[in-house]
Amino acid sequence: xxSLVSKYLARHxxxxxxxxxxxxxxxxxxxxxxxxxxxxxxxFHDLFNPTQEHAQLRAMLRDFVQNEVEPQxxxxxxxxxxxxxxxxxxxDLGLLGLTVPEEYGGSGMMGDATSVVMVHEELSASDPAFxxxxxxxxxxxxxxxxxxxxxxxxxxxxxxxxxxxxxGGMAMSEPGAGTDVLGxxxxxxxxxxxxxxxxxNSWTLSGRKMWITNGTIDNGQxxxxxxxxxxxxxxxxxxxxxxxxxxxxxxxxxxxxxxDKLGMRxxxxxxxxxxxxxxxxxxxxxxxxGATLCMMRNLEVERLGLxxxxxxxxxxxxxxxxxxASQRQAFGSDLYKxxxxxxxxxxxxxxxxxxxxxVYALANRLDLETYGNGLDADGTKLYCAQMxxxxxxxxxxxxGGYGYVGDYAVERxxxxxxxxxxxxxxxxxxxxxxxxxxxxxxxxxE
Amino acid sequence: MKVLVGVKRVVDYAVKVxxxxxxxxxxxxxxxxxxxxEIAVEEAVRLKEGKHADEVVAMSIGPKQCTETLRTxxxxxxxxxxxxxxxxxxxxxxxxxxxxxxxxEKVAEQEGTDLVLLGKQGIDSDCGQTGPMLAGFxxxxxxxxxxxxxxxxxxxxxxRETDAGTETINIPSLPAVVTCDLxxxxxxxxxxxxxxxxxxxKVDTIAADSFGIDLEAHNEVLEVFEPPQRQEGIMVDxxxxxxxxxxxxxxxxx
Numbered sequence: 001x002x003s004l005v006s007k008y009l010a011r012h013x014x015x016x017x018x019x020x021x022x023x024x025x026x027x028x029x030x031x032x033x034x035x036x037x038x039x040x041x042x043x044f045h046d047l048f049n050p051t052q053e054h055a056q057l058r059a060m061l062r063d064f065v066q067n068e069v070e071p072q073x074x075x076x077x078x079x080x081x082x083x084x085x086x087x088x089x090x091x092d093l094g095l096l097g098l099t100v101p102e103e104y105g106g107s108g109m110m111g112d113a114t115s116v117v118m119v120h121e122e123l124s125a126s127d128p129a130f131x132x133x134x135x136x137x138x139x140x141x142x143x144x145x146x147x148x149x150x151x152x153x154x155x156x157x158x159x160x161x162x163x164x165x166x167x168g169g170m171a172m173s174e175p176g177a178g179t180d181v182l183g184x185x186x187x188x189x190x191x192x193x194x195x196x197x198x199x200x201n202s203w204t205l206s207g208r209k210m211w212i213t214n215g216t217i218d219n220g221q222x223x224x225x226x227x228x229x230x231x232x233x234x235x236x237x238x239x240x241x242x243x244x245x246x247x248x249x250x251x252x253x254x255x256x257x258x259x260d261k262l263g264m265r266x267x268x269x270x271x272x273x274x275x276x277x278x279x280x281x282x283x284x285x286x287x288x289x290g291a292t293l294c295m296m297r298n299l300e301v302e303r304l305g306l307x308x309x310x311x312x313x314x315x316x317x318x319x320x321x322x323x324x325a326s327q328r329q330a331f332g333s334d335l336y337k338x339x340x341x342x343x344x345x346x347x348x349x350x351x352x353x354x355x356x357x358x359v360y361a362l363a364n365r366l367d368l369e370t371y372g373n374g375l376d377a378d379g380t381k382l383y384c385a386q387m388x389x390x391x392x393x394x395x396x397x398x399x400g401g402y403g404y405v406g407d408y409a410v411e412r413x414x415x416x417x418x419x420x421x422x423x424x425x426x427x428x429x430x431x432x433x434x435x436x437x438x439x440x441x442x443x444x445x446e
Numbered sequence: 447m448k449v450l451v452g453v454k455r456v457v458d459y460a461v462k463v464x465x466x467x468x469x470x471x472x473x474x475x476x477x478x479x480x481x482x483x484e485i486a487v488e489e490a491v492r493l494k495e496g497k498h499a500d501e502v503v504a505m506s507i508g509p510k511q512c513t514e515t516l517r518t519x520x521x522x523x524x525x526x527x528x529x530x531x532x533x534x535x536x537x538x539x540x541x542x543x544x545x546x547x548x549x550x551e552k553v554a555e556q557e558g559t560d561l562v563l564l565g566k567q568g569i570d571s572d573c574g575q576t577g578p579m580l581a582g583f584x585x586x587x588x589x590x591x592x593x594x595x596x597x598x599x600x601x602x603x604x605x606r607e608t609d610a611g612t613e614t615i616n617i618p619s620l621p622a623v624v625t626c627d628l629x630x631x632x633x634x635x636x637x638x639x640x641x642x643x644x645x646x647x648k649v650d651t652i653a654a655d656s657f658g659i660d661l662e663a664h665n666e667v668l669e670v671f672e673p674p675q676r677q678e679g680i681m682v683d684x685x686x687x688x689x690x691x692x693x694x695x696x697x698x699x700x
Contacts, residue, residue, distance in 0.1 A: 052514065056521060056641045064635050094638035107638045115638075 047360050050114055057115060061122035064093065073127035076266035077412055080259060081219055083130060083266065087137070088164035095119055096138050097162025099368055100146045105159035110146075111370075113363040116301065117308040124312025128416035129266035131312070132423070135305045136213035136267075137161070140170035140298060141228055145244075147369065148286045148294045153244065157226060166225035167217050171209035171245075171272055172295065178211075179429040182292070186274060188231040188241060200281035205231050205243060205274045208255060211423070215270025220257035223247050223272060230291055231274075238292045242285040251277040263415030264423075293371075299425065300377040301368055306424045307359050307380035310388035313413045313420075314352040317388075317395035320410050321345055324399050335398065344394040352391060355384040375437040382430040385420035392417050447499045447597070447620065450554055451490040451524065452564040452576070453506040454480040454536065455515040459569060465672050469539050470570070479515050482565025484522075486626040488633040489595055490563050491523035498597035501525050503557060507549060508536050513649055520644035521636035527647065528553060532654035532661070537568070540663055541654075543575035548659045550576070551583040553652075560620040561602070566591055566627050577625035584623070589615050591627040 049055040068086065076083050090096050098115055100106020109115045116139070123131035142161045146154060160166045177183040186207025209215075214224040225247045233241040245252055255271035286294050322345055325335040335341045362376045392414035396403035403410050421427050438445070457463055457470065458478040464471045479487075493499035504519035506512040507530040516527040530549055534540035554562055567574035574590075581588030593612050594605035601618040607627050636644070654661060682688045692699045 052517065053641050053645060055514070056517060056636065056644075057638060059518070060636050060638075060641065092637065093635055094640075098638065102639070108642065109638070 047357065047364070050364050054114060054118065058118055058122065060093070061119060065122050065126045069123060069130060070126040073130070073266070074406060074409070074412070076127075077129060078265075078406070080261075080265045082133060082214075082217055082268045084167065084217055086130065087133065087167055090134060090138075091162060091164025094162075095134075096164050097142055097146075097158065098138060099143045100158055100162055104146065104154045105162035106142075106146065107162075111367040113301065113304060113366040113368050114360065116305055116368070117311075117359055117363040120305045120308035121312045121315075124309040124416075125316045126312075127266065128309055128313055128413065128419075129264040131309055132264050132267040132416075132419070133167075133214055135302065135309070136169035137167050139301055139305050140213075141168050141226065143301065143368070144170065144228055144294070144298045145285065147297070148242065150282075150285075152282060153285065157244065161226065167214055168224040168226035169212055169214035169228075170298075171212050171215075171227045171229040173209065173211045175208055175210045175271070179426050179432075181295070182237045182240070184230065184232060184240070186229070186231045188233050188243060188279070191278065202281055203233075203243065203279045203284070205229065205245065205251075205277045205279055207231065207274050209272040209274070211258070212270050212272050213267055213423075215272050216254050216257050216268050219268070220254070220270075223252060223254045223270070227272070228285060229272075229274070230295060234289045236289075239289040240291040240295065241288050242291040242294060243279050244283040244285060245274070245277060245279060246283075249277050249279070251275040262418060263412070264419045265415075296374070297371040300371060300373055302424045303377040303381040303430075304359065304363060304366070306420050307355070307377075307384040308363075310381070310384035310417065310420050311352070311356050311359060313388040313417050314348070314355065314384075314391040317392040317410050317413055318345065318348050318352060320408055321348070321395040321398040324402070324408070341398055344398055348391040348394050351387045355380070355387045358383060375434055378425065378430040378433045378437075381420070381425060382427060382434070385417065386427070388420060389414065389417040447493065447560045448558055449490045449493060449499045449502045449561045449563060450550075450557060450559040451483070451486050451502060451504050451519070452550065452562070453483050453487065453504045453512075453515055453519045453527075454565065454568045454570075455506060455508050455512050456480045456537070456568050456570040465670050468667070469535075469670050470537065472535070472537075477511065477515075479518050480565050480568050480570075482567060482569070482626055482628075484565075484633045485628070485630050486563040486565050487519045487522050487524060488631045489592075489626055491634075492631065493561075493595075493597060494523065494525075496597065499561075503528060503559075505530065505550070505553060507532060507541065507546060507654060509533055516649055517641075517644050518636060520647045520649075521641045522634060523640070525647065527649040528557075529649055529651045530654050531651055534654070534661060536570075538571035538573060538663075538665075539667060541661060542663050542665060543571075543573050543579055544664060545659060545661045547576050547579035547583055549654060549657055550580045552657045552659065554580075554584060554621075560622075562586075562621075562623045564623070564625045566625040574625070577623055581623040584621070586621045586623050587617050588623040588625075589617065590625045592624050593627055593629045595624060595630065 049058055072083055094107040097106030098109050101110060102108040120131055123134060146158060172181060174184050188203045188205045191202040191204055217224045227245045229243045229245045230240050233239055253273045255273040258269040325341050328335045359380045362380055366373055392410055395410040396414055399408055402408055455477050458476040461475050490502045494502050502524045503526055504516055504524040505528040506516050512529055516529055520527055564577045577590055578588060589604040589606050591607040592604050593607050596603045603616050604624060605612045605614045
């Protein structure tokens, strides 16, 4: 009987609530439908789990990640394939439509950046690549559409996006336009004929989109299901409009699946080709020439999500090196006794906690339905991405040869961490934005 | 059918416990829902989903943090919860299975319960006594170590684990007490919408000392100690040396 118990315990963690909730911090803005707070004292626990429901969400995530995400991570990394069934499972848990109102099939956590951060942090402790695909679908497509789409568009697409029936992403970067995103050349032009029913115009999209996460979800056969595509619609640099482009629209093709990436190998990346794709007027998201603001707003939450992914990578890396250093014997003691190893573990922990506090301090007061938090959204990602890469690097160093091979996961985390310095904004784009915002600040830094 | 399901808050299975003052140190230790209770909750919720149970009530005995454990049960699908409050330790140090079963007896009677589902044991004390004692106090039929449970014509049919396989027991009519074993089911994850819904479900609070039950421990724990540290193995040169060591050091060969 005892062995049955241990077998159960070994393979099957169980779900429970964390011990405490929190005291609401008065200065934090309470967005609509925000999780309510309960009382407690432990300051770090409350910062990272501001309400009892947040604590329950984290407990569920830990359990799910340990049982379902961790066991598949190495294999999907090795084969460079996408785990679509696992993504659909996130739909069953209510995570794909985290920030989407219930009437569109979501979980109704509108504005709750803390939940968003938690999911990305926890998934990335096991599988950052899978999490990147989750981010592209849940934040860049689903959350974006939920924030900027019309009632009709939300009813038409969100229930399926929230359930995982359709999986897609967002198309902004181009082969020749990345950080200089307003330099994009994909064009949308008004078709000559008029839609007889409502006198609105149909559009024709032409161009190429690059580095599109979830650009293909069937390992390079066809495109993903649905994309929010930004295209140029006017003469000014900011004259961009967002369009919903669906799989199988004539002229919308998978250019290529981008293979041989350094990291994030379980997250499919593709080039998408738009060759005179006819897009009906009801697929225009927001105002004509008004997408730049929506794009920038969505980038804020994307950056926070990416910063949270860095936290998951760092935590896992620290746990791996701590555990290994305690076990491995050299020169008559375990590695943990050596000052050099202690320095790597402790410095990593302090940097991780600094990053984690920055991310949660921002997330807990951030209402995703507002914007203007660019400085710290950039700041969290700038700091945490580099921190995660450095911490994963130290973890490899502590493990030596064992860290350099796949079994301990840290080499994968190190490769994945590097993407966070490039994707969703390069370090240099954060420098650029933050330098601008800091200079424009009407007061001293508080 | 009204189902009452026991939900025990125990030290998390992954925690490396430390012994202090003749008992397991519970300070700043992560606590969780007992895994076997989680299986009981899952089974209760499935009975409800299968339209066999009308109401599933989760019950926990312990300090105020038990409400968190109960919220987990509610997020998994229980309808409401009863929290019997006490600051006595529930890991056999203070409150023991006899008193716990007595409290369950009172609540089952008050609630008009038809079926009590419990974990086969708590992973803290590993007693496995609460279910059988409760059935005895109530005078109800019981099945322990359930590996499968089906509602059948107003009763239940339960397959139970034995040392030599399983046996199937038919209880033609309720009430009954069933304790749940590992293979009974695989508990679900609480979905985010259900975590949010659980917030609104009712949790009644009753003080343990309000039942008029003797809560005193009748068994005294004399000592709790950590298992001895396992020594590193040694390499032997040949069979003769192995046999010699087995005879003269380990004393396992005559």
